[in-house]
Amino acid sequence: MDKETQLAELRREIDGIDAKIVELVDQRADVVRRVGELKGATGTAVFRPERENLILERAASLSRNFDGPAVKAIFREIISSCRALERTTTVAYLGPAGTFSEMAVLRQFGSSVEARPCSTIADVFRMTENSRTDFGVVPVENSTQGTVAVTLDLLLDTSLTIVGEVSIPIIHNLLTRSGDLSKVKTVMAHPQALAQCREWLSTHLPGARQVSCSSNAEGARIASEDDSVGAIASHRAAELYQLGIAGEGIQDWAGNRTRFLVLGHHPTHRSPEPGKDKTTFEFSMVNKAGALFEGLEPLARHGVSMTHLESRPARNGAWEYNFFVDVEGHIEDEAVKKALTEIKAETAVFKFLGSYPKALD
Numbered sequence: 001m002d003k004e005t006q007l008a009e010l011r012r013e014i015d016g017i018d019a020k021i022v023e024l025v026d027q028r029a030d031v032v033r034r035v036g037e038l039k040g041a042t043g044t045a046v047f048r049p050e051r052e053n054l055i056l057e058r059a060a061s062l063s064r065n066f067d068g069p070a071v072k073a074i075f076r077e078i079i080s081s082c083r084a085l086e087r088t089t090t091v092a093y094l095g096p097a098g099t100f101s102e103m104a105v106l107r108q109f110g111s112s113v114e115a116r117p118c119s120t121i122a123d124v125f126r127m128t129e130n131s132r133t134d135f136g137v138v139p140v141e142n143s144t145q146g147t148v149a150v151t152l153d154l155l156l157d158t159s160l161t162i163v164g165e166v167s168i169p170i171i172h173n174l175l176t177r178s179g180d181l182s183k184v185k186t187v188m189a190h191p192q193a194l195a196q197c198r199e200w201l202s203t204h205l206p207g208a209r210q211v212s213c214s215s216n217a218e219g220a221r222i223a224s225e226d227d228s229v230g231a232i233a234s235h236r237a238a239e240l241y242q243l244g245i246a247g248e249g250i251q252d253w254a255g256n257r258t259r260f261l262v263l264g265h266h267p268t269h270r271s272p273e274p275g276k277d278k279t280t281f282e283f284s285m286v287n288k289a290g291a292l293f294e295g296l297e298p299l300a301r302h303g304v305s306m307t308h309l310e311s312r313p314a315r316n317g318a319w320e321y322n323f324f325v326d327v328e329g330h331i332e333d334e335a336v337k338k339a340l341t342e343i344k345a346e347t348a349v350f351k352f353l354g355s356y357p358k359a360l361d
């Protein structure tokens, strides 16, 4: 058999397999529709992040040819399309399109969602609190820049609960319309992105003017109209604004990541497997020696591990602080429930912010 005939035969085989994949995805969709009808009858939430994470991890562990992220990306889209058959999911995020917040939305929900860009983090909270969207996605922490203070402050007063978290690598690229670095006279980006790429810019574009703008996506939009403007932005922005990548992965720290919270109206169920959930709460105490230690003591007594502690000034002028705490486990776990009940009893202000599945890789 000559090479051409062999190629044609293999392609026929691929066509046959593709037809089977579509048939299987369709069968899956039929079952999900029935799940949707059941949920409609019982009034339960359509989006079940703990179930979705379990499916993604299981699928990733089964593949012979592909690594975890590749399999998860495929299944995320299958689940997203199936979920959309049950109900259209609406999500508010910090826009415009092309920001890392939009990437976080796609990472959590897949692309079969109605993603609504907002101009501030406060607007994301407001839009979701007013039930104009089912969910809101907000940045909470960057591995090099630290906490997003406005998000923590807004969590204090919100009626929403944390239903999930997403952690995405922040990969900055130098984007231009021509793809040619030598034409760039001005670099535009959000001030944080300019700061995160300082070394690369001083080596590769030492003479270029650096101009701050409201978001990296806005810089990309401007670059799409002018060859002399380069923008620092994501691959997604390059795609949206049809820009060439003149420098890839230009951030000074390779491990730069941002963590986003997914906010919703209904609490998330406990994950079917242990070790997959975390819980976030906030408390404040009167300002006296040992108060923080005393406040957190029930965690140690009940064997609950604390994974993160963050403080924010209470803004009452009394040098008091609000503490934001992440612990391992779900509020339905006996140890977590007992520890939090005791902390609540002993603290001046206490707010449970949510139990939710940990971010997947």
Ligand SMILES: O=C(O)C(=O)C[C@]1(C(=O)O)C=C[C@@H](O)C=C1
Binding pocket: 032, 035, 036, 046, 047, 048, 049, 051, 052, 055, 078, 079, 080, 082, 083, 086
């Ligand atoms: O298992 C469910 O509850 C479903 O609705 C099905 C499904 C899926 O496609 O597998 C879809 C949406 C949920 O977020 C979780 C899983």
